[in-house]
Amino acid sequence: VRKRLLDFVTEVTTPGxxxxxxxxxxxxVFDDDGTLWPEKPRAQGMFALRxxxxxxxxxxxxxxxMPYAAALELGSKYLQEATDEEVFQLVAAAYAGRxxxxxxxxxxxxxxTARHPRFDRPYTQLVYGPMRELISHLKANGFRVFISTTGxxxxxxxxxxxxxxxxxxxxxxxxxxxxxxxxxxxxxLRRLATVHGLNDGALKPLAIDLHVGRRPILAxxxxxxxxxxxxxxxxxxxxxxxxxxxxxxxxxxxxxxYEEPDGASVKAANANGWLLVSMRYDWLRIFxxx
Amino acid sequence: VRKRLLDFVTEVTTPGxxxxxxxxxxxxVFDDDGTLWPEKPRAQGMFALRxxxxxxxxxxxxxxxMPYAAALELGSKYLQEATDEEVFQLVAAAYAGRxxxxxxxxxxxxxxTARHPRFDRPYTQLVYGPMRELISHLKANGFRVFISTTGxxxxxxxxxxxxxxxxxxxxxxxxxxxxxxxxxxxxxLRRLATVHGLNDGALKPLAIDLHVGRRPILAxxxxxxxxxxxxxxxxxxxxxxxxxxxxxxxxxxxxxxYEEPDGASVKAANANGWLLVSMRYDWLRIFxxx
Numbered sequence: 001v002r003k004r005l006l007d008f009v010t011e012v013t014t015p016g017x018x019x020x021x022x023x024x025x026x027x028x029v030f031d032d033d034g035t036l037w038p039e040k041p042r043a044q045g046m047f048a049l050r051x052x053x054x055x056x057x058x059x060x061x062x063x064x065x066m067p068y069a070a071a072l073e074l075g076s077k078y079l080q081e082a083t084d085e086e087v088f089q090l091v092a093a094a095y096a097g098r099x100x101x102x103x104x105x106x107x108x109x110x111x112x113t114a115r116h117p118r119f120d121r122p123y124t125q126l127v128y129g130p131m132r133e134l135i136s137h138l139k140a141n142g143f144r145v146f147i148s149t150t151g152x153x154x155x156x157x158x159x160x161x162x163x164x165x166x167x168x169x170x171x172x173x174x175x176x177x178x179x180x181x182x183x184x185x186x187x188x189l190r191r192l193a194t195v196h197g198l199n200d201g202a203l204k205p206l207a208i209d210l211h212v213g214r215r216p217i218l219a220x221x222x223x224x225x226x227x228x229x230x231x232x233x234x235x236x237x238x239x240x241x242x243x244x245x246x247x248x249x250x251x252x253x254x255x256x257x258y259e260e261p262d263g264a265s266v267k268a269a270n271a272n273g274w275l276l277v278s279m280r281y282d283w284l285r286i287f288x289x290x
Numbered sequence: 291v292r293k294r295l296l297d298f299v300t301e302v303t304t305p306g307x308x309x310x311x312x313x314x315x316x317x318x319v320f321d322d323d324g325t326l327w328p329e330k331p332r333a334q335g336m337f338a339l340r341x342x343x344x345x346x347x348x349x350x351x352x353x354x355x356m357p358y359a360a361a362l363e364l365g366s367k368y369l370q371e372a373t374d375e376e377v378f379q380l381v382a383a384a385y386a387g388r389x390x391x392x393x394x395x396x397x398x399x400x401x402x403t404a405r406h407p408r409f410d411r412p413y414t415q416l417v418y419g420p421m422r423e424l425i426s427h428l429k430a431n432g433f434r435v436f437i438s439t440t441g442x443x444x445x446x447x448x449x450x451x452x453x454x455x456x457x458x459x460x461x462x463x464x465x466x467x468x469x470x471x472x473x474x475x476x477x478x479l480r481r482l483a484t485v486h487g488l489n490d491g492a493l494k495p496l497a498i499d500l501h502v503g504r505r506p507i508l509a510x511x512x513x514x515x516x517x518x519x520x521x522x523x524x525x526x527x528x529x530x531x532x533x534x535x536x537x538x539x540x541x542x543x544x545x546x547x548y549e550e551p552d553g554a555s556v557k558a559a560n561a562n563g564w565l566l567v568s569m570r571y572d573w574l575r576i577f578x579x580x
Contacts, residue, residue: 100499144459153500168314169436169459175500178499180492189499205477205479209479212458237476
């Protein structure tokens with residue numbers, strides 16, 4: 001696995017070689033949850049949960065309506081199994097009415113102290129070591145590295161610089177609708193509960209085109225819901241060297257073990273020649289801080 | 291003018307100074323048409339016009355419907371006075387059905403040979419010299435520089451690296467809706483005629499927040515329709531050093547001379563302490579290649 005990754009980078013960066021790609025076309029995209037750090041439970045769900053609890057008194061309807069009722073009652077157990085759409089709806093509802101400036105501050109404060117329920121350490125120490133290494137290697141070789149997350153753009157981009165060395169504006173994800181308002185003589189953006197779009201599946205290539213304007217030549221995702229299949233396929237085109245990487249969660253001791261019921265991602269990997277990575281057998285270490 | 295710009299950059303980059311801003315917060319945004327190069331006639335309008343003419347035979351309805359009829363009949367004279375919305379609608383309609391990959395190639399080919407009708411030189415040689423100098427100075431001082439254009443994102447980003455040294459993904463603008471389709475076993479994005487959003491006025495701060503995720507500390511626009519007022523106001527916030535620059539087109543000999551009927555941009559500049567720049571009196575040269 002390691003050799004194939006390194007060979008690909010060497011191929012596209014060797015001037016005069018048949019697979020040479022100019023620096024401005026060296027675009028890599030990484031999924032976030034489950035690809036760069038654990039997705040069980042979703043960190044953004046835990047972030048939403050704290051505020052949902054503190055606001056629940058003003059929202060009696062949450063006690064009976066899904067997904068709020070399940071989140072409030074079951075907490076991280078629910079967030080372990082909830083869909084991306086449900087989790088993002090919790091974020092949208094919990095932070096509706098907040099300004100974007102305040103939201104970013106909320107993210108900083110939450111992740112300064114919050115700890116993962118199973119691994120009992122800060123989320124910020126749970127970045128997968130091999131992925132951090134790969135991103136550094138790509139950047140050292142002239143790649144622009146983007147994150148394409150189904151989670152909240154606003155949340156991930158506050159953390160991306162510290163966690164992965166990726167600037168805030170190189171994060172693509174899901175967002176809510178905001179309104180521009182004049183308050184106390186200055187312009188502020190306030191979040192609404194309305195989900196603007198969920199960056200998943202077939203929408204990932206559309207968002208990459210809209211934001212980046214180039215086809216990636218390297219795309220990295222993970223097995224969970226098939227949400228990265230379109231993105232990986234989009235990065236493959238005839239006549240241009242490219243690499244697709246799909247990570248399997250098959251390490252129940254050091255991380256988690258789960259598969260897709262229909263196996264769609266692995267089938268697509270086999271059909272299209274993607275690189276399958278086993279967390280159990282291919283990774284010497286899981287987390288960066290070990 | 292020059293001194294105030296240089297002083298601002300020195301202020302925010304001097305470690306330990308009261309106005310110091312960390313590199314990751316040094317975000318600058320520039321409007322494009324009329325701020326970085328001439329907006330009369332809109333270059334993207336000329337780009338649309340060529341294809342409108344070649345497709346007009348298949349679209350008899352364009353002969354009677356606005357803005358197509360005016361564009362086909364009056365050409366660059368119409369594009370000199372048309373609104374941003376009308377011009378972008380021409381781009382949307384002319385390139386509907388095209389793949390994004392082909393569209394980008396179309397842009398490259400058009401601008402490789404097209405010449406400005408009055409200045410009779412390639413559009414690519416009409417970048418304002420002082421603006422190119424300012425962008426270089428900002429980048430040398432750790433700024434991330436973004437373009438926020440009311441024109442087509444897809445068009446501007448193909449040119450931005452060569453014209454301004456700004457990467458494709460640092461361009462924000464107007465876009466059309468695309469569809470993801472499987473054709474000949476690969477995924478392509480095809481453009482629809484539907485306008486996804488016009489990046490103007492109050493939508494500029496929203497797009498900056500969505501794409502960049504930070505408030506700019508430097509914003510540069512020009513006097514024409516008031517379309518940059520919200521963006522400049524958004525870059526001002528209490529307690530953070532910032533600078534807003536508004537360019538006046540008052541040089542009918544070397545470029546063009548025009549004002550807003552209601553003078554809204556200049557009024558906002560005076561009310562908020564923005565830096566007004568006269569092309570006629572403050573710029574030694576207009577275009578980069580002089």
